Amino acid sequence: MIESLREALSLSPNNVPLRLLLADHLLKASLLDEAETEFRTVLTHDTHNKTAKRGLSKIYFEQKKYSTAIVILEELAEQENDVDLWILLSKASLRNEEPAKAIEYYKRALSLNPAYKDEELDAHLKQGSNSNPSSMNATIESIEDEMREFERPSINFEDVGGMERVKEEINIKIIQPLQHPDLYKAYGKKTGGGILLYGPPGCGKTHLARATAGQIKASFISIGIHDVLNMWLGNSERRLHELFETARRQTPCLLFFDEIDALGASRTDMRQSSAKMLINQFLMELDGVDYSNDGILVLGATNAPWHLDAAFRRPGRFDRIIFVQPPDMGSRESILKITLKDKPTKEIDYKAIAKETPDFSGADLKGLIDVVIEDKLRDSFKSGIPQPITTKDILKAVKQVKPSTKEWFNSARNYALYANESGLYDDILDYMKIKK
Ligand SMILES: Nc1ncnc2c1ncn2[C@@H]1O[C@H](COP(=O)(O)OP(=O)(O)OP(=O)(O)O)[C@@H](O)[C@H]1O
Numbered sequence: 001m002i003e004s005l006r007e008a009l010s011l012s013p014n015n016v017p018l019r020l021l022l023a024d025h026l027l028k029a030s031l032l033d034e035a036e037t038e039f040r041t042v043l044t045h046d047t048h049n050k051t052a053k054r055g056l057s058k059i060y061f062e063q064k065k066y067s068t069a070i071v072i073l074e075e076l077a078e079q080e081n082d083v084d085l086w087i088l089l090s091k092a093s094l095r096n097e098e099p100a101k102a103i104e105y106y107k108r109a110l111s112l113n114p115a116y117k118d119e120e121l122d123a124h125l126k127q128g129s130n131s132n133p134s135s136m137n138a139t140i141e142s143i144e145d146e147m148r149e150f151e152r153p154s155i156n157f158e159d160v161g162g163m164e165r166v167k168e169e170i171n172i173k174i175i176q177p178l179q180h181p182d183l184y185k186a187y188g189k190k191t192g193g194g195i196l197l198y199g200p201p202g203c204g205k206t207h208l209a210r211a212t213a214g215q216i217k218a219s220f221i222s223i224g225i226h227d228v229l230n231m232w233l234g235n236s237e238r239r240l241h242e243l244f245e246t247a248r249r250q251t252p253c254l255l256f257f258d259e260i261d262a263l264g265a266s267r268t269d270m271r272q273s274s275a276k277m278l279i280n281q282f283l284m285e286l287d288g289v290d291y292s293n294d295g296i297l298v299l300g301a302t303n304a305p306w307h308l309d310a311a312f313r314r315p316g317r318f319d320r321i322i323f324v325q326p327p328d329m330g331s332r333e334s335i336l337k338i339t340l341k342d343k344p345t346k347e348i349d350y351k352a353i354a355k356e357t358p359d360f361s362g363a364d365l366k367g368l369i370d371v372v373i374e375d376k377l378r379d380s381f382k383s384g385i386p387q388p389i390t391t392k393d394i395l396k397a398v399k400q401v402k403p404s405t406k407e408w409f410n411s412a413r414n415y416a417l418y419a420n421e422s423g424l425y426d427d428i429l430d431y432m433k434i435k436k
């Protein structure tokens, strides 16, 4: 076979598929050096040929030239996102005495195919964790962190019920500038800056942020400010910088700062100066003075915007502040529809349920459906037949769930009345029907 391929190739030396076929056969026959020559020849004609790179990486691995294999594989695995490549990269890293990287790559493989098992990797990486649990755990933690940073949400605006005004603001303020930067430039309109979402818990701030990333197929990095403050105390500035850098490397990217008020509120917990430094670092990264923030969208969320340092609200920072209110009737209807999608139901009267659930947050509505489903499951166990969810089931369960948004308004009310600089919280007063 090899001989006849060689012969054919001598007649048409520029036939790349033919040469790849030959190289592959040579590789299978463990004629590594010869296979390498053929793959290399392909690459001199076609520098991006992935099949040739894949072949070369296998050869170098077999030849125990692990660091060379790693160089090829790191690029290729990222491009192809293929289980076999991640596994080979993981093994090469392990043998190159880089266990942390080996774990990371193994996890990338497992995220594509959770059922995949590799005995060699399992054995070594587990053994490592026994001999030195703390360092291994730390590695795994930081890897999980890294994974979280690469999230690409699968939900989009359609999975968010109601919130039309907030969606529109997000669209105009951050999505359109990202997609049509030239248009904005032509009109001399500045882009940049972020949106701060605030309001009672469970009303969809985090959900919408995630859906915004999904809407434009951006990666999504969610950062709990408490994480930054607590876990990396003393190292927070570096940590923040790294987060922004990760985002800058994978644009378009939505950076979502959850519990952002913690930055301001933490001042009492931390020594004044270190908190100040962290805030300054944050604002610098946000301003994108030293590094470009092109392709980065910024959203923040908080239940307590009044704790946030006013410096955050300057132009180019969180210069748009939006009140995310509890869902109105129509929104409750669409949240219920979204929540019950793909569940066994029978002619649900969404309007009737929406009417009976004033002050319910999105999370409360989801909780309500959870209660109903648990009841249904219990019934189904008894009868052995799954019964569809009905309007009556849901209305019955409404009494078991307490709406959670009222409490928030009790405290928000005071800030809106007495700390309402330049009408910042007028939306709260409007919502509560309090006269200004
Ligand atoms: N508008 C909505 N459409 C669909 N689902 C929603 C909506 N609002 C809330 N939910 C559901 O409720 C859950 C909780 O909402 P989410 O975590 O976004 O609230 P939040 O405003 O971020 O609350 P917190 O202030 O406590 O962080 C979501 O995971 C989602 O399933």
Ligand SMILES: [Mg+2]
Residues within 6 Å of the ligand: 205, 206, 207, 258, 301
């Ligand atoms: Mg949230």
